[in-house]
Amino acid sequence: MTRQRLYAPGPVPVPPEVLAALAQPVVHHRSPAFRDLMQRVRDRLATVFEVPGDDVVVVTGSGTAAFEAALLASVGPGEEVLCLRSGRFGEKWADMSRRFGLNVTELAADYGTEYDQPALRSALQNAPGVAAVIVVHSETSTGMLHDVAAVARTVRETAPRALVIVDAVSSLAAAELRPRAWDLDVVVSGSQKGVMVPPGLGFAWLSERAWHRVGPRAPTYYLDLRRERDRQRDGQTGSTPATSLIAALDVSLGMILTEGLGERWQRKERLNAALLAAGEAAGLRRFAQRPSPATAALATPDGVDASALVAALRDAGVYIGGGQGDLKERIIRPSLLGYADEHDLMTLAAALESAAAEVGLGTRPGAAAAAAAESWVGSSPG
């Protein structure tokens, strides 16, 4: 029997307490017991989103479903959106925007690099009627944590009426994210990343400014965010929700809040930095300018296919993320985003080193594990 260890940037491994919650008997979604659960989840989710007291709407569906719901709620056909694009998810939201008849302008940055602020400013000046700017916080495909706060500042200065729509699918509960302080308008996430629940739930928060843009009738029934918000304020849902996943989410959010959100952001960043150090010691190169704690994107040297490294790890029972699209043979994406701590870091560092040696990357045995340990201990906040 092969035990498979999951170290991909989502879906992530889930705590046993969360798995146990999934296995509880089904509760009817119109029962008082579910209403209590839903109210608690709403409170906890708003805290993890750093918007206590606000509505974070839960959608049964993937993060894509929640993003579609939020986009349809806040921007209408023919309106102009500026899509910041530097990886697979940025490209996806631009595609989706086109599908819905939005007038799409794009601003690209090389994979793994930051958007150029002067270029953003002039793109906004050239589009005075722009209704929204779409930006990915943690671009899971490149391992880059984009500076959403800086993007939002530039938008406020240059095109004050434009909404700032943020894909925080892999940054929520993993990287600093402050929707109010940064003056964001839409923040979307999902269950299978930093919040450590199996896939099947998406989340959307909207600012007051964004809710004011929501028309009375969304061009969708199932993904009508206003209808869901109004029902969820009463502990109900518009459509039958994935009650088991919501029960699991309650447990997981409780664990995250017990650790403390700031402590968690810091710990995930330290784990990821140590994983990057291990990768460098194993002969790889860090790929993203400003690494997201969601994944340690590591590039292979020229001539070494990244997919061979992914396959070697898989043969050893370790499942990491590979490169996507054009990056398939260039990077690997191991991750400690989920239910993972410094012991997983050591497991993964050693496995990474062995696999790297298998594909011909010369390393000193033990170098990756040593680099990981040194980084982890050296970054201790105490």
Next chain:
Amino acid sequence: MTRQRLYAPGPVPVPPEVLAALAQPVVHHRSPAFRDLMQRVRDRLATVFEVPGDDVVVVTGSGTAAFEAALLASVGPGEEVLCLRSGRFGEKWADMSRRFGLNVTELAADYGTEYDQPALRSALQNAPGVAAVIVVHSETSTGMLHDVAAVARTVRETAPRALVIVDAVSSLAAAELRPRAWDLDVVVSGSQKGVMVPPGLGFAWLSERAWHRVGPRAPTYYLDLRRERDRQRDGQTGSTPATSLIAALDVSLGMILTEGLGERWQRKERLNAALLAAGEAAGLRRFAQRPSPATAALATPDGVDASALVAALRDAGVYIGGGQGDLKERIIRPSLLGYADEHDLMTLAAALESAAAEVGLGTRPGAAAAAAAESWVGSSPG
């Protein structure tokens, strides 16, 4: 501690084997292990839909999500649809159709009664360009099993090009349903009813005729059924699916197929008939002309509020469905649709009788249990 017994027509109680599957470690949705699982689920689902070899597309979302996906795939804005309406779900699909800019005509039947075939024929004759007819198979709000085969025959005779779109949310795996033999075009269902999985998955099957209507670009991204079908043929999914629920579905479908689909239809019908007999013995009146095995809709006598009966049962730890909308004070909807057998029947019959006595319905003690047992034994196929 109060143990709560769930006897509502969905969400239903789930077998412990299915709950245990939910608690298994998360599997990555791009891994070979998930691909194998998805292929097996696809095969089993097609068998339970009575369309072996066809695509039944799995949607992460509620039955409503799957219905929206199927409607958007098969009918376009401005096209005419005839909505058969005899309860809450029929009304819901008419509302949804209007939301999407379809030209809606309605044919109503009194709650709990069958559609008038001559009226259907003349409605179709008056709408020669009608693109689709929408009909609910098991109208969960009234407990009525509509004769979808008869509706489809009339449609084929009178408006041969019209698609027959069927809501089979609470009939799948509970009542006879033969999409091919009945010449249906779209059949939609969900996970939390007859297939005994927690809520969070919807299913959609389309006929060849219906797939030919699907345009190249759906007006939705997340609910794009053709994109999902094409990915699912490879054991993949377009968006991240609720992998835990799919693992649970695999177990549940295996149990259903082990029992045998025909055997299960018969057993669920017998259980429901016995529950209706118990209700009559407890002083209630059967509500639906042709009862759906999904729920025993039972009307209270004039002067007795149905909600009082629901509350009395709830106080005894038994959670049944109440009446919805205009039927709130007129009917109750206990159900043995889920993981339930003849022992649950006896539990529920006795609880129903006690609660009926509490709200002043005169019964002979033991009459409901006796009626249930007599019906169950008397209907034995052996």
